[in-house]
């Protein structure tokens with residue numbers, strides 16, 4: 001059984017994912033990294049060279065291959081739950097956790113330094129106002145998908161020990 005972390009870019013999937021994996025004794029997998037390795041180019045390049053449709057199809061295939069993993073905390077891409085049957089598939093095959101972070105908090109996190117903005121292709125080269133506006137639109141469109149997750153945590157609730165205890169309380173059979 002794998003755990004899928006879901007949420008907007010900057011919502012903390014990688015940060016929590018690595019720590020939660022350690023706490024639970026699971027491995028950690030970053031779907032964007034697996035996809036980049038498979039395609040032999042960074043996700044920014046896949047978008048730029050092959051377009052979004054190609055990216056989304058490859059992403060979905062890559063997601064489904066995670067069925068082969070056991071006991072892994074998987075950070076999904078920000079858009080993963082919003083395409084094809086990905087969200088339903090994750091709910092049917094694993095535990096889904098939505099990291100629910102406000103637009104204002106995302107703006108802060110994504111503008112904290114140049115690196116934070118540039119490494120996220122959907123937001124590079126935007127003013128703070130443009131960034132806020134695209135995050136707002138994106139979040140509104142994506143929320144109906146994210147909300148299908150089985151668990152939802154706000155930023156102050158993402159201490160790995162707390163998340164682990166909530167998972168064990170609701171799904172004790174999985175952690176025996």
Ligand SMILES: Nc1ncnc2c1ncn2[C@@H]1O[C@H](COP(=O)(O)OP(=O)(O)OP(=O)(O)O)[C@@H](O)[C@H]1O
Pocket residue numbers: 007008009010011012013014015016075077078109112120155156158
């Ligand atoms: N609970 C938290 N409270 C405050 N800051 C946080 C929290 N979790 C993560 N951060 C910070 O927010 C930023 C984004 O976190 P992270 O890279 O883990 O997000 P992500 O969801 O993996 O993003 P992406 O989808 O782009 O890979 C980092 O600077 C991280 O230190």
Ligand SMILES: O=C(O)C1=C[C@@H](O)[C@@H](O)[C@H](O)C1
Pocket residue numbers: 008009032043044076077078079080120121122
């Ligand atoms: O929010 C998104 O649509 C994306 C987020 C990243 O994790 C990558 O999966 C890619 O840059 C697309």
Ligand SMILES: [Mg+2]
Pocket residue numbers: 013014015075
């Ligand atoms: Mg990440």
